Amino acid sequence: MNRSLYLFAAIIGSFALSCYALVIMPKCQLGGLQPQTVEDEGKIVDIYPIKNVSVEKGRAVYASEGCFYCHSQQIRDEQNGTDIERGWGARRTVARDYLFEKKPYLGSMRLGPDLSNVGSAKWRNEPENEDPKYKPAKRDAAWQLLHLYAPRTVISISNMPPYRYLFETKKIGGERSADALALTGPNKPKPGYEVVPKPEAKALVAYLMSLDKSHPLKEVKGSAPEVAAK
């Protein structure tokens, strides 16, 4: 009788301990996390992160297309990986970066590059590299659309699957559409036709262009904002 009581107490105890360590402690440490604000003479001059509801539709497309099966959205620090060295981000990502993401798409596999900063100015304006196979010209929204439609048109060795069903081929009625893809070679549509993104593709690219976790944060060593942050 006594022994089963001990066993029972041990089981309850281990549940209580793991509940404390895995649920209560993280909640106490991170539950009250707020966006970082930077004040200058009593006025808030900077706030990060900001809730961006306009890209929620694109986020849903990212999830439903399973982009996170091949792409992560988390930058490891220098001691734990080469993410920063590879140019995926200037600093590691921390809990505060994901404050407004109901379900962060951290990802667990990296068949493609990490996308945490794919919309950052640095990534978008990456100057043309010596080797066009890897680092093509400016990766703006038009580049992203081309890449989604036919990855090999912009990265010749790409093994990312094309997402053609997010686009439609239309007969040109009068003027060419402003967002028609500038396709060449075998991907070029028949004369009189054009390839335009469906709303899903536009929303997805708007979401990609919003991805930017490069803002300095006080808890990340070496990236503290210039003015004292709260």
Ligand code: HEC
């Ligand atoms: C089967 C794996 C796979 C899936 C699924 C996948 N990708 Fe990729 N992705 C890759 C690989 C590999 C690369 C690197 C080659 C390249 O850039 O095309 C890449 C590259 C990229 C890049 C280019 C980054 C850069 O600037 O160099 C972007 C942006 C991207 N993927 C977005 C997406 C989006 C959005 C989706 C979902 C619609 C997606 N990927 C789904 C494998 C994948």
